[in-house]
Amino acid sequence: MEYLPNSNSRYKDVEYWDERYKTEQSFEWFGDLSRFRHLLQGHVDEEDSILVLGCGNSSMSVDMYRAGFSSITNIDYSSVCIDTMAQRHTDCAGMSWLCMDARRLDFADGSFDVVLEKGTLDAMLVDEKDPWRVSEETARMMHQVLKEVSRVLKPGGRFVSVTFAQPHFRKRLYARAEYSWSIQHQTYGQGFHYFLYVLTKGEELSQEDAALEQRVRLEAEAPFTDMVSYEDTESEDFLTNIDL
Template structure:
């Protein structure tokens, strides 16, 4: 692919994305909306107010709009992306686009029924070498983002996270009482399995997830373990280099 960076760390640089979005028309990480539409339709109402994080140039927002979801707010930290996508979907009333950092959302508390991200958090973790011990810098970044997501959710609202990361690893990040949500997960995909996590605001963690949080707090460090990663269908390979 023409847009592959020389080093995976570039996926964290806004300059890389600005340059990429100047020429790339569309790219969908972890499959298109149609791949998990059957799951989302059970979780998200057509009249829900939806915030999409790290929208990129994915067709997901447009596909959701065509499927009847009309109150969609999109953010990305690339100004090039936001400018391009805003123009592309200028004929879609109710669809808005904003340049914004996921760690500093400029929305009031309890603004959205649904916050949705697809591979955005995965991209933040491109330099992590083991799923057992996330670096302090990345852990801080993720915590800031999840805190903001929880703040912006209405009571009973859902944070939907679409990722390649298995529950054993991803729940280690999501299972925190302070986020004030429960966690459930689903999977989709043929050949390679992807996961869709649903965090519901105002619900308590399950006993299992509460026990996981307690264990993680007690175990400040987990022993490193060799992880075998399955190849996936995405053309870009940073997802196959980490297993978070």
């Protein structure tokens, strides 16, 4: 494929995305809004203030805007992406595009009703070797992002995460009392299932998820065992190569 990097690790490099966004018009990870819009009902309201992390050149934000969700702030760490999308959608009054790193959000505490990401966290995890235990560097990065997401959510706000990651892997990252949220998930898709997680700010972890947090903490104290990296891929659909 034209935009396929020579290594999965390139998906974490802003230089790769800058070059890609100079020519690529649009790409959808895990399907467009129509695939999971029914799952958003009851979790995202049209009047909600929404932050989209790692918007990329996906049509999701614009599709939501045209469906009635008028207060949408989009961020991406690629300035090329942000400039292109802002110019492309000047007709969407009230929707903003900002170049920003998800690890350091330039918003006040409690700014948003909803934070939404689709495939952004997966891209951050794509170079991991062990789906049961991510590297210390990646764990720190994920903690920075999730801590920031929790911070900018209003009480009762929801973090909506769309991913291919199954609960027994992704909950290991999300189940942390420090984030002050509960965790629910639903699935969509036929054959290969994708997952939509809803994390509600101000609610406690379930007993099961609290116990998972304790297990993960204990495992982190054990010696780290390196495993084989998933580097080879024949398409952008790296879903079959990693299982996070």
